[in-house]
Amino acid sequence: MKLGVSNTLDELIEATVTAQHQRLLGSKTGRAILKRLGYEPTREQARSKDIPIQIRDRIKIPPLPRNMNPNFHEGRRKARAEALQSRYTGRQDVAYTDAAEYKSKAAHTAVAVRGDGGLIACCTVLGVETVEAEEVSIALAISQKGIRVVISDSKTL
Known part of the structure; x- marks a missing residue:
């Protein structure tokens, strides 16, 4: 406590384990690892679906x-x-997607636009990680009639 550290070792270990657990829940491979280790993710925890x-x-x-x-x-x-x-x-069947975190609140914006910058669809998503917001932006794009190509910078999908 003299060093200004206010968390106990047990609290720090718990926080680290929780953070790693949540990170692993974000992918199919991570969920498989958790299952092999005996951690069964609940429906609420496993948001991503195949x-x-x-x-x-x-x-x-x-x-x-x-x-x-x-x-x-x-x-x-x-x-x-x-x-x-x-x-x-120039192709009208192409959508570009992205997602970004708000600085002012625990939310992300997800957007799909045409090549000329014209808005196709957008929304604000509360309580998700960036990878989930990227998934939402792609879902917004493919839900629109006539979109056949989606270009995203997401490396996790």
């Missing part, structure tokens, strides 16, 4: 190119963005 096979078979997700670190490969990232832009510019 996409039904009949829908998943219709979705094509190309792998992300390697060596795209924003700190070391700025030129490569710019070239990739320009290639995507030239391929999809």
Whole structure:
């Protein structure tokens, strides 16, 4: 306590375990690890659901190119963005999605826009992590009639 630390070791351990548990709940692999360790996530904890096979078979997700670190490969990232832009510019069946955390409240905004910046759909999502807000933004895009291509910067989906 002389160092200004106000939490006990047990409290710090509990906080760390809880944080890791919540992080693992965010992915299918993480939930499988928890299950192997004997932790069964409750319905409330496991928000993400698998996409039904009949829908998943219709979705094509190309792998992300390697060596795209924003700190070391700025030129490569710019070239990739320009290639995507030239391929999809002017198409009305393309949506661009993103999500961001509000600074002022425990919420995220999820948005889907057209290539010209025109709004397709947006919403505010309360009590979720950024990865879940990214999922919402993609869901907003694919729920719109005529959208066949969704471009997202999310690396966790």
